[in-house]
Amino acid sequence: MHRHNVALLMRLIARSAPVSRVELARRCGLTKATVSSLVGDLIDAELVRDLGPGPGGGPGRPAGRLVLDPYGPASVGLQFAADHIAGVVVDLSGRPVARQVRRLDVAALEPAAASRAAAPVLRRLFEDATAAGRLIAGVGVTVGGLVREPVVSWAPALGWREVDLRALVNAELRAVDLFGVDVFVAGEVPCAALAEYQAGAAGDWLYLGGEEVIGLASLDPAAPIAGDLGHVPVRRRGEPCPCGGHGCLELYAGRSAMAAAAGLPGPGPSRLLGDEDALAARIRQGDKAALRALDRGADALAEALLPVRALLAPETIVLGGRLGGLGESFRRRVQDRTGPGLTLRPAKLEPDAAVRGAAGTVIARLIDDPLAWMAG
Structure with missing residues (x-):
């Protein structure tokens, strides 16, 4: 029960900050004394910070405003894409505090060599x-593709199949004298969806996007729905696909495919490298x-979204990634055809x-079980 209550308060603070102890007690049904005690533990563990009373307010003792501690534990995100390796450090709120990008032809490397290049x-x-x-x-x-943690089942842009990426990254962490660091692996689209959720998007929305794939994922971390939309057939007598299907x-x-249809020699570099997307510029x-x-x-x-609407009946989809x-x-065209x-909403976040x-997958686990970190 103690573990449940601490996690409940941590989730409420993460989603509602800044929030007072009184408001937390009202929302979670715990007594004010219990909330104050548990919040004190979270503050001592540098997971939560009290910003003090806000401006204005009514008579009586002013309520403190609680937020996730921006100077508390952070997490690292690492991305393998066809033409780069990107990394970021984010604080507990998901705000980036450090970035690194290495331009590299990752698609030409074996997975082990790519992992060494990430060191x-x-x-x-x-x-x-x-x-x-x-x-x-x-x-x-x-990575962009299908992941069954810790294994990358298929990353088409990289040509990787059945790669235990956690083991490879763990080996590189040990090589640079970083021991005992937990590593988690997830697909590009679920990660982007989680970042949108942590940036304030509603949990009952879906996310549609991807830089190297076209995927669909739930924005709610508690409802991990994710799938590869790129290989949904949309033309009955369409062109043959490398996946073995048609259309x-x-x-x-x-x-x-869109770059070729526009007469471009290729898709160009990833958006994360800072170059304007060639197709977007032509448009x-x-x-x-x-x-x-x-x-x-x-x-x-719009055709691919028909079965999505029939099965999941979403009211709102966030359109992100390259699309x-x-x-x-483009968003208006798809909206008109659906x-x-x-409702199709534009994503808040950029190509990162x-x-x-x-990195947010680590933060989400910490928020869901703060006692594991506190006992660490």
Whole structure:
């Protein structure tokens, strides 16, 4: 019961900060004395901080405002993409406090070599955290593809199949004298969805996006629904797909497919590297071939959402990742084709959503069981 109550308060503070002890007691049904005692434990563990009374207020003793401690334990996110390895340190609220990006042809490397190439990124992130006096609660790792933690089942942009990525990253952590650090592995789309949720999106929404894949995931960490939308058939007599099917969404709305339809020589570098997406630039300029590719992709995506609506009946879907980066014109086209009853919202976060969400997987576990950290 004690573990449950501490976790309940931690989740309420994470979702409602800044919040007072009185408000916490009202929401969770515990006595004010119990809440004050448990909050005191969380403050002592540097998981929660009392900001003191807010401005204004009524008569009597002013209520303190509780938030997750921005100077408490942090987490590291690590992302393997086709042309880079990215890393980030985030605080308990999910705010990035350090970043590293290494340009590299990861798709040309074997998984073990790619993991070795990530060692300098990890070392610099841990050095940044140590210099700021932060303890690292764990490392979250993400790739674009299907993941059965700790194994990457299939990462198409990297050509990886059945890779125990946790073991590889653990080996590199030990190589740079970092022992006893927990490592978690998750797919790019669920990580981006978690980052959106931690940034304030509603838990009953779905997330649609991905930089290297097209996937769908629940925004609610307690309802881990995730799937690969890119290989949902959208054309009965469509083109053959490398997955063995025909007419898959990836062939019409995928990164390479849309670039080819727009007459571009290739999809270009990842958005996280800071370069403007070539297709998005052509769309902004009103290029006719790019606009045709936009229409083609929007039609296919709306078609792929039909079974999603029939099975899950979502009212709101957040459009993020590369498809979200195509801009308002693409979102409106998909929205027009899906009809009433479904709202498509633009994502809040930029191309670093997945790597932030990878770090967020560690934070989410800490929030769900703060006693494990406190007893650590």
